Amino acid sequence: MRLFLVILPPLLLVLVLLGWWRFTAGQRTSDELFDQSLLSAALAISRDVAISEGDALSPSTRDIISDAGGGEVFYHVTDYAYPPRPETAAPQDKPYHYLAEYRGELMRVLRMQERHIIGTMTGEAVVTVWQRVRDRRAFARQLAQRSAAVIVCLMGVLSLLIWVGVQIGLRPLNGLQAAIEKRSPDDLGRIRRPVPKEVLGIVTTLNRRLLQMRHSIEEHQAFISDAAQHLRNPASALRHGGATMTQITVQDDGIGIPLDQAEAVFRRFSQLRNGEGTELGLAIVEQVLRRHHGEVTLAPCDRGTRFIFSLPPRAA
Numbered sequence: 062m063r064l065f066l067v068i069l070p071p072l073l074l075v076l077v078l079l080g081w082w083r084f085t086a087g088q089r090t091s092d093e094l095f096d097q098s099l100l101s102a103a104l105a106i107s108r109d110v111a112i113s114e115g116d117a118l119s120p121s122t123r124d125i126i127s128d129a130g131g132g133e134v135f136y137h138v139t140d141y142a143y144p145p146r147p148e149t150a151a152p153q154d155k156p157y158h159y160l161a162e163y164r165g166e167l168m169r170v171l172r173m174q175e176r177h178i179i180g181t182m183t184g185e186a187v188v189t190v191w192q193r194v195r196d197r198r199a200f201a202r203q204l205a206q207r208s209a210a211v212i213v214c215l216m217g218v219l220s221l222l223i224w225v226g227v228q229i230g231l232r233p234l235n236g237l238q239a240a241i242e243k244r245s246p247d248d249l250g251r252i253r254r255p256v257p258k259e260v261l262g263i264v265t266t267l268n269r270r271l272l273q274m275r276h277s278i279e280e281h282q283a284f285i286s287d288a289a290q291h292l293r294n295p296a297s298a299l300r301h302g303g304a305t306m307t308q309i310t311v312q313d314d315g316i317g318i319p320l321d322q323a324e325a326v327f328r329r330f331s332q333l334r335n336g337e338g339t340e341l342g343l344a345i346v347e348q349v350l351r352r353h354h355g356e357v358t359l360a361p362c363d364r365g366t367r368f369i370f371s372l373p374p375r376a377a
Contacts, residue, residue, distance in 0.1 A: 064227050065223060065224055065227050068223055068227070069223060072216075072219060072223070073216060076215065076216050080208065080209055080212045083205070083208045083212070084205040084208065087201060087204050087205055087208065088198075088201045088205070091197065091201040091204065092169075092197070092201075095169065095192065095197050096158055096169070096171065098134075099134070099158075099169070099192065100156055100171060100173075102122075102134055102190045103136075103156065103171050103173045103188045103189075104173075105118075105119075105121070106118065106136055106188050106190065107173065107175050107186060107188045108122070109122050133193065133196065134192055135163070135168075135190065135191050135192070136188070136189065136190045136191075137188075137189045137190075145161035145162060145163040145168050145170050145189075145191060146161060147159040147161060147170070147172065148161070156171055156173040157171070157172050157173070158170065158171055159172070160194065161191075163191060166193055166194075167193070167194040167195070168192065168193060168194060169192050169193075169194050169197060170189060170190070170191040171189070171190050171191065172187065172188075172189045173187070173188045173189075174187045174188075175188070233256055233260075234256075234257075234260060236254070237252075237256055237260070240254050249271045249272075249275040249278070250271070250275075251268045251271065251272070252264055252267060252268055252271075305373070305374070306355075306371045306372065306373060306374075307371070307372050307373070307374055308369055308370065308371050308372075309369075309372075310360075310367060310368070310369050310370075311367070311368045311370070312365055312366065312367040313365045313366055314364055314365040315365050315366060316365075317362075317364065317365050317366050318359060318366045320359060320361060323358070323359035326343050326359070327343050327344055327347045327357070328344060329341060343357075346370075350370060350372065353372055353373075354372070355370065355371050355372035355373065356370075356371050357370050357371070358371070
């Protein structure tokens with residue numbers, strides 16, 4: 062849905078802009094076509110004026126006027142100021158389009174002036190034709206509405222195609238998700254399912270992490286196995302060995318304690334040399350071992366001090 066919503070709005074914006082451009086272009090094109098139809102009507106009327114010597118319009122000209130697009134066509138042939146007049150002076154040498162009011166309505170007007178010879182008389186014929194702007198705009202609006210209907214249908218079809226395309230495009234990912242969900246929690250093997258190249262990097266990284274996790278678990282299990290083995294061996298130096306005492310030897314490499322002063326080091330607050338300690342550590346150790354039916358002794362060594370802690374098996 063997120064991918065669909067990311068793709069669709071820009072497309073809709075393009076279609077809206079396209080529709081607006083189509084509307085304005087259609088309006089402009091229709092105005093040009095309507096103006097051309099007014100010019101055709103004016104030329105036909107001017108021709109009939111010359112042929113009929115100003116008496117009547119031919120049937121073909123009446124057909125042109127009645128079939129003109131953009132609404133009803135009004136015409137006037139005279140040198141009087143009866144039709145809608147332009148606000149500024151109109152050029153005399155070419156057809157002239159302008160907007161003017163006629164009987165309270167806005168009109169699009171074409172004024173054309175031509176010289177005609179009727180019998181022995183020569184004169185200027187001013188042909189004016191006009192249409193309601195309201196009718197022309199209504200006609201253009203109908204065209205725009207048809208275009209809008211087509212664009213709306215196109216938007217619906219494109220939205221459906223995009224949705225289907227997104228579903229098809231994401232189908233391999235959905236299949237990958239389903240395959241991973243079916244895997245056993247103990248299965249840390251590589252994902253061998255073929256995937257699109259867009260997600261190949263993700264699957265490769267996931268496979269690498271699975272391999273690292275498997276190695277980590279194997280090392281962890283090996284450590285637990287080795288530790289259990291080491292713990293089982295002393296438990297068996299006690300159960301099956303027949304030992305009466307368990308001894309732990311601790312030795313350092315310091316300046317050492319003379320054996321003839323061994324008794325003094327286990328007394329409380331006793332110091333062989335001046336120091337910062339309270340000299341309670343070895344006295345506490347000796348008391349703890351005694352309560353567990355054991356003992357601590359000072360043993361000879363080449364360097365430093367060696368203590369031997371002895372405990373019965375049950376206490377150990």
